[in-house]
Amino acid sequence: MSDLTHLSLAEARDALKSKKVSALELTRAHIDAMEAARALNCFITETPELALQQAGQSDAKIASGEAGPLEGLPLGIKDLYCTKGVRTTAASRILGDFTPTYESTVSGHLLRDGAVSLGKLNLDEFAMGSSNETSAFGPVISPWRRSGDPSAKIVPGGSSGGSSAAVAARLCLGATATDTGGSIRQPAAFTGTVGMKPTYGRCSRWGIVAFASSLDQAGPITRTVRDSAIMLRSMAGHDPRDTTSVDAPVPDYEKALGASLKGRRIGVPKEYRLDGLSSEILALWDQGVAWLKDAGAEIIEISLPHTKYALPTYYIIAPAEASSNLARYDGVRYGIRETGRDIAGMYEKTRAKGFGPEVRRRIMIGTYVLSAGYYDAYYVRAQKVRSLIKHDFDAVFAAGVDAVLTPATPSPAFAQGEQGATDPVEMYLNDVFTVTVNMAGLPGVSVPGGLAANGLPLGLQLIGRPFDEETLFTLAGAIEQAAPKIDYPQAWWRGV
């Protein structure tokens, strides 16, 4: 085989199974790609020796007929997942050289199923960001370039920017990611990849560094819908160590691909037609509607009246939960420590030095909205509005809608430094179409729809009923079939 990094995850799986290629060959090809792509800054920690050792074990298992569903497939792991014996940073200085003595449940599931881990992928610090510019380890550069503008460093989206860039640059066959307000779907849309955020409770959160616990959910970023279905099947499943993880069987999601769209009812929410939304995004959305209609689905205009309140609600609830979750970084049990005059001084100096500006800002907002005198006005009110946002979706699904189609982002990717420099809210607006899904705990997938006039990818989002990821895979597969094929960028970064 010519270039093993050009296989999809499903193709690589089949090539291993039919012994056309070995896990060691496949892994070596991806290690070479990873090491030649350091200019993109996708990985915080590379683990090539571990990957080769795992690949050797996979080859032995394949030979003896004991191969798991992901046997020998090289993946990248977002550096928010704790990995036993491998440094885990959350892209923050505050964790120092923290090396977990345990494995997160989801990454453990991937290892159980035979996956090979190439290393830990860059992200926004504590998953707080939409461009991967808040990482303490420097920004990730997207493999994509604007046409006629090769010097602009395009962002890969965030917070899972290392994951999306590494998958689009063919450094790994797939990657784990996490999504609190859009952190899987927005980077997938920015890089022409497929990003699946499953239903809240579908994947265990145990061992994943917590940001906002009522919103966080793990999911995959891949180059095809089939690859996404394969990865999610391994990642999902009940975990007694996460009380919000759901004890329900995990379907074989691949079987949902290719199912008929006849009789499926797709809702198109009028509130997502924001004032000032670009004609390019509106055209993509109309195109998505046409593709699903041509495939046999019925299109219905729907109303989700509280949509415009989702982002303000998020910027109360997520910082509130973050301020509580991040209280644990105090210089006592792990991570860096600064000396202070007394123990409070130690906490304050450690946290001032360890957290970057965006994380400090969100912790302070969260502290404020939870503080005495403001709790009811901000936090309780936001939790009530969140109920209304969820009721909007409940009503639409009760009326017989199977899934909702929207754009994934209000624009294609931008370049480093172009957003949020003077006003943090500008950057927050990236999540305007994705954040409602986290508010309601629903599954959502971003699937490539084509390219913008400037040559950068655009994504469509499908939102499903709770635990009906199968319908999303069916619909996303239909869009993938109908949409122009994504040609991932040539490796201009080699030798940079």
Added chain:
Amino acid sequence: MSVDPAVVRRIAHLARIAVEDKEVERLNGEINAILAFVEALGSVDIAGVEPIASVLPMQMKKRADVVDDGGIVDDILANAPAREENYFVVPKVVE
């Protein structure tokens, strides 16, 4: 609602994050920009609406009341910035 520099200092102290004088003004502006953004929620009619408790109707799971873990002191202390024997070490708290 908006914050002023005195409130910013109080929040920073509650959050146990040291802030330098020169940072306070910038933080004040940024926090007020975010508070202005979330001000939109003031216009939502929330009469009779319950705050959300869980996105999914689920019973809190309870595990059996048995010891099923433990004896991992070295694991727990492995990443400590300062330790002595089986303890985390912190600056003196009680005079």
